[in-house]
Amino acid sequence: MRDEKTDLPGAELAAFAAGIRYKDIPADVVARAVDLFVDWVGSALAGKGVRPVEILSGFATSMGPAHGPCEILIDRSSSSPLFAALVNGASSHVAEQDDVHNGSVFHPAAVVFPAALALAQAHRASGREFIAAIVAGYEVGIRVGEFLGRSHYKIFHTTGTAGTIAAAAASARLLDLTPEGMLHAFGSAGTQAAGLWEFLRDGADSKPLHTGKAAANGLMAACLAKDGFTGAKQILEGRQGVAAGMSSDADPAKLTDRLGTRWALAETSFKFHASCRHTHPAADALLKAMRENSLAMADITSVTAHVHQGAIDVLGPVVSPASVHQAKFSMGTTLGLIAAFGRAGMNEFDQAYARQDVAAFRDCVRMELDAEIDEAYPARWIGKVMVETVDGQRFEARVDEPKGDPGNTLSRDEIETKVRGLAAFSGAVSPPELDELLLQLWAIGRRDAIGTLLPAREEAGAGMAIA
Amino acid sequence: MRDEKTDLPGAELAAFAAGIRYKDIPADVVARAVDLFVDWVGSALAGKGVRPVEILSGFATSMGPAHGPCEILIDRSSSSPLFAALVNGASSHVAEQDDVHNGSVFHPAAVVFPAALALAQAHRASGREFIAAIVAGYEVGIRVGEFLGRSHYKIFHTTGTAGTIAAAAASARLLDLTPEGMLHAFGSAGTQAAGLWEFLRDGADSKPLHTGKAAANGLMAACLAKDGFTGAKQILEGRQGVAAGMSSDADPAKLTDRLGTRWALAETSFKFHASCRHTHPAADALLKAMRENSLAMADITSVTAHVHQGAIDVLGPVVSPASVHQAKFSMGTTLGLIAAFGRAGMNEFDQAYARQDVAAFRDCVRMELDAEIDEAYPARWIGKVMVETVDGQRFEARVDEPKGDPGNTLSRDEIETKVRGLAAFSGAVSPPELDELLLQLWAIGRRDAIGTLLPAREEAGAGMAIA
Numbered sequence: 022m023r024d025e026k027t028d029l030p031g032a033e034l035a036a037f038a039a040g041i042r043y044k045d046i047p048a049d050v051v052a053r054a055v056d057l058f059v060d061w062v063g064s065a066l067a068g069k070g071v072r073p074v075e076i077l078s079g080f081a082t083s084m085g086p087a088h089g090p091c092e093i094l095i096d097r098s099s100s101s102p103l104f105a106a107l108v109n110g111a112s113s114h115v116a117e118q119d120d121v122h123n124g125s126v127f128h129p130a131a132v133v134f135p136a137a138l139a140l141a142q143a144h145r146a147s148g149r150e151f152i153a154a155i156v157a158g159y160e161v162g163i164r165v166g167e168f169l170g171r172s173h174y175k176i177f178h179t180t181g182t183a184g185t186i187a188a189a190a191a192s193a194r195l196l197d198l199t200p201e202g203m204l205h206a207f208g209s210a211g212t213q214a215a216g217l218w219e220f221l222r223d224g225a226d227s228k229p230l231h232t233g234k235a236a237a238n239g240l241m242a243a244c245l246a247k248d249g250f251t252g253a254k255q256i257l258e259g260r261q262g263v264a265a266g267m268s269s270d271a272d273p274a275k276l277t278d279r280l281g282t283r284w285a286l287a288e289t290s291f292k293f294h295a296s297c298r299h300t301h302p303a304a305d306a307l308l309k310a311m312r313e314n315s316l317a318m319a320d321i322t323s324v325t326a327h328v329h330q331g332a333i334d335v336l337g338p339v340v341s342p343a344s345v346h347q348a349k350f351s352m353g354t355t356l357g358l359i360a361a362f363g364r365a366g367m368n369e370f371d372q373a374y375a376r377q378d379v380a381a382f383r384d385c386v387r388m389e390l391d392a393e394i395d396e397a398y399p400a401r402w403i404g405k406v407m408v409e410t411v412d413g414q415r416f417e418a419r420v421d422e423p424k425g426d427p428g429n430t431l432s433r434d435e436i437e438t439k440v441r442g443l444a445a446f447s448g449a450v451s452p453p454e455l456d457e458l459l460l461q462l463w464a465i466g467r468r469d470a471i472g473t474l475l476p477a478r479e480e481a482g483a484g485m486a487i488a
Numbered sequence: 489m490r491d492e493k494t495d496l497p498g499a500e501l502a503a504f505a506a507g508i509r510y511k512d513i514p515a516d517v518v519a520r521a522v523d524l525f526v527d528w529v530g531s532a533l534a535g536k537g538v539r540p541v542e543i544l545s546g547f548a549t550s551m552g553p554a555h556g557p558c559e560i561l562i563d564r565s566s567s568s569p570l571f572a573a574l575v576n577g578a579s580s581h582v583a584e585q586d587d588v589h590n591g592s593v594f595h596p597a598a599v600v601f602p603a604a605l606a607l608a609q610a611h612r613a614s615g616r617e618f619i620a621a622i623v624a625g626y627e628v629g630i631r632v633g634e635f636l637g638r639s640h641y642k643i644f645h646t647t648g649t650a651g652t653i654a655a656a657a658a659s660a661r662l663l664d665l666t667p668e669g670m671l672h673a674f675g676s677a678g679t680q681a682a683g684l685w686e687f688l689r690d691g692a693d694s695k696p697l698h699t700g701k702a703a704a705n706g707l708m709a710a711c712l713a714k715d716g717f718t719g720a721k722q723i724l725e726g727r728q729g730v731a732a733g734m735s736s737d738a739d740p741a742k743l744t745d746r747l748g749t750r751w752a753l754a755e756t757s758f759k760f761h762a763s764c765r766h767t768h769p770a771a772d773a774l775l776k777a778m779r780e781n782s783l784a785m786a787d788i789t790s791v792t793a794h795v796h797q798g799a800i801d802v803l804g805p806v807v808s809p810a811s812v813h814q815a816k817f818s819m820g821t822t823l824g825l826i827a828a829f830g831r832a833g834m835n836e837f838d839q840a841y842a843r844q845d846v847a848a849f850r851d852c853v854r855m856e857l858d859a860e861i862d863e864a865y866p867a868r869w870i871g872k873v874m875v876e877t878v879d880g881q882r883f884e885a886r887v888d889e890p891k892g893d894p895g896n897t898l899s900r901d902e903i904e905t906k907v908r909g910l911a912a913f914s915g916a917v918s919p920p921e922l923d924e925l926l927l928q929l930w931a932i933g934r935r936d937a938i939g940t941l942l943p944a945r946e947e948a949g950a951g952m953a954i955a
Contacts, residue, residue: 176733218728219720253686261685266643
């Protein structure tokens with residue numbers, strides 16, 4: 022007789038997620054969860070004023086209740102958990118500053134925190150319960166992303182698909198569902214899992230829609246399961262499940278990889294540049310090449326960025342970016358900003374993505390598939406560039422761990438600096454408010470009950486932007 | 489230079505849908521649209537009291553506004569368009585009595601009507617505008633289902649996936665979007681397209697979730713597009729679009745098949761038996777075999793149902809049904825009810841699906857792939873059975889067009905009888921109310937403004953069922 026655990030890896034993962042308790046989570050994982058939370062709030066605030074986010078916020082206003090227990094961070098309006106998850110999920114992904122897990126090529130924060138925060142506020146959960154829910158979301162989502170594999174990511178935005186299950190896991194843990202209930206939540210989440218890369222070709226608005234809907238749909242799956250709504254028990258690995266439909270290299274063993282001993286949350290990287298993560302290794306390598314060889318932008322005639330296939334799949338369609346958001350998926354633009362400013366942050370993208378020198382630099386950048394990098398990916402994201410200069414010289418540079426990766430992570434000071442920059446960029450929070458907010462955020466784990474994070478604003482402009 | 493139409497079939501389909509006007513729709517197509525509407529209302533009422541539908545209704549109550557311009561038919565509560573679409577979409581599919589289009593293996597009513605009705609009520613659209621929107625939804629959804637092909641349907645519930653785009657098309661037409669806006673709505677809908685068959689193995693509650701979410705997500709996509717939210721322009725046929733991710737035999741020519749000359753809506757079949765449509769050809773053939781040869785249930789020792797592969801894919805996982813809903817996906821149970829009662833309606837399933845003689849009959853039924861049937865499918869759904877009797881005789885019967893198909897359709901009297909049966913079964917509407925309702929429904933096309941269909945009930949029990 023075969024071991025049930027081996028036969029039903031999805032059920033084993035659900036049982037693990039349902040059983041996560043704060044007291045069992047190692048202290049360094051708890052600390053990293055708080056770092057990721059603070060980092061996420063910065064991203065969520067950064068979405069204020071961004072057109073697709075404001076449209077989604079208007080939709081929430083027109084379809085949802087006028088008020089509710091849950092906070093929409095961009096404008097401090099309130100709503101039910103579903104709409105808070107939707108809008109915070111969208112706003113926290115649109116600036117491309119939210120975290121990423123390398124091995125799963127998955128952005129956990131933008132789907133896990135919106136769902137868990139909304140339900141924690143609605144149920145007045147404690148900081149410890151909140152953190153346990155976050156950990157459940159990360160551990161599940163990352164393993165589902167790894168399970169779905171590289172074939173999945175070629176067509177599907179894993180943060181939309183695996184993200185729905187991650188949000189369901191966090192929500193179900195917050196609602197204290199049984200292992201069976203958790204599995205039903207997986208079932209209803211998995212059968213809603215969606216998100217395609219096709220939008221990249223047009224620079225369309227789908228990316229924040231994917232995270233907002235993943236957060237909202239996952240939350241919905243958990244709420245339904247709490248009320249007895251059933252889902253497929255093998256939604257991930259079954260013959261007509263997520264992997265059967267959307268992957269050709271899925272590995273069920275990834276679903277249960279070292280549960281309880283490997284804490285995948287702690288492997289999550291912070292984003293340093295304000296662009297798609299696939300550009301970061303080459304960006305860091307270019308920075309290194311320029312610093313080591315004292316090169317200026319004008320010295321450079323061409324850059325070859327050696328990359329993994331996934332970078333070509335995602336960034337390849339973006340030839341001539343027509344918006345700030347699309348520019349974040351242009352390797353050439355990102356390297357152009359690095360060359361011009363030594364950094365590719367929110368302000369650089371906003372103000373200079375279409376500048377003539379940056380556009381000219383962009384057209385001198387090409388990506389080339391590199392066997393070593395592709396083999397190391399997605400466990401490691403190696404950056405290599407070859408730079409040619411006006412005087413015919415060639416320089417190479419290599420970065421083994423881009424800034425923000427676990428071995429090259431951000432300090433709490435660096436995270437604060439990043440959050441301050443994001444909040445200042447969007448104007449969602451004033452500097453004095455931010456001082457108070459940051460104090461609160463770092464102490465989130467010690468709260469007796471998660472309430473609103475920001476002081477209410479009279480008649481905060483929910484939906485005003487789209488009249 | 490190639491014709492843009494040929495290059496972008498999705499855009500051509502969107503332009504067609506955006507351009508549909510009531511005056512251009514042939515009268516017989518309008519009449520059939522009204523037939524389908526009346527039939528759909530019956531299905532929507534039939535969902536009252538069904539556990540997963542009531543759970544979704546409770547979710548709508550807890551997450552949505554307390555009141556709104558849109559009607560939730562099962563309990564006459566009101567909400568915003570999003571939640572009315574969600575609950576009416578779920579309730580109209582759960583009884584397995586809603587319509588089906590053979591060639592696309594797609595249930596249009598359960599996704600198109602909920603979205604269009606909700607927006608028509610919210611915007612007080614005229615009956616003509618409502619019908620134009622319905623036609624847009626059917627024409628788009630059916631072609632998208634045909635485009636996605638048989639490989640898609642093996643894993644994906646086409647009504648969930650194509651249904652999201654169908655609901656978006658109906659919604660966008662109702663909102664009078666431009667061709668460009670329609671295409672953006674397709675983009676946001678397609679990137680949310682989801683729905684997996686895996687739930688069948690457990691008899692889980694996902695099927696009405698698929699229709700409810702397809703209706704709600706499609707409506708959302710159109711509302712967002714109206715406000716300027718952009719989507720991928722080749723979400724259906726693009727290299728990282730719906731077909732690339734979820735089909736291996738997609739045919740883009742199907743998307744634009746005879747636009748404006750072929751009215752696919754009129755090809756839609758009504759369901760006669762209260763079970764999965766894949767059981768109907770064999771059910772009609774068994775009925776014929778029993779009538780022609782004066783056989784009673786007790787005479788029969790075995791039945792071989794000759795079927796297409798899709799029937800085996802969908803019905804195969806259901807071996808021993810554990811619920812009324814799962815029994816509707818059991819070929820053996822359906823044929824057992826036919827044998828016992830001469831019909832397989834709501835009452836027969838509800839009261840007798842687990843009865844000993846029906847269960848015993850079920851175990852004597854087997855499905856066998858039939859080359860002729862499989863080749864004709866999905867354009868034609870042929871039924872063939874071979875019956876063996878206790879005295880060793882064998883009888884065969886064949887039905888070329890099951891009851892409810894366009895060539896063997898239901899009259900308006902038969903539709904009324906069906907709706908009365910569904911309403912009586914669930915108790916959602918009293919017989920006198922139903923008389924008045926039916927008069928109104930048949931006249932829907934002549935309304936100046938679509939309002940609520942049913943008289944309000946004081947404190948209708950929204951969410952009561954799940955406390």
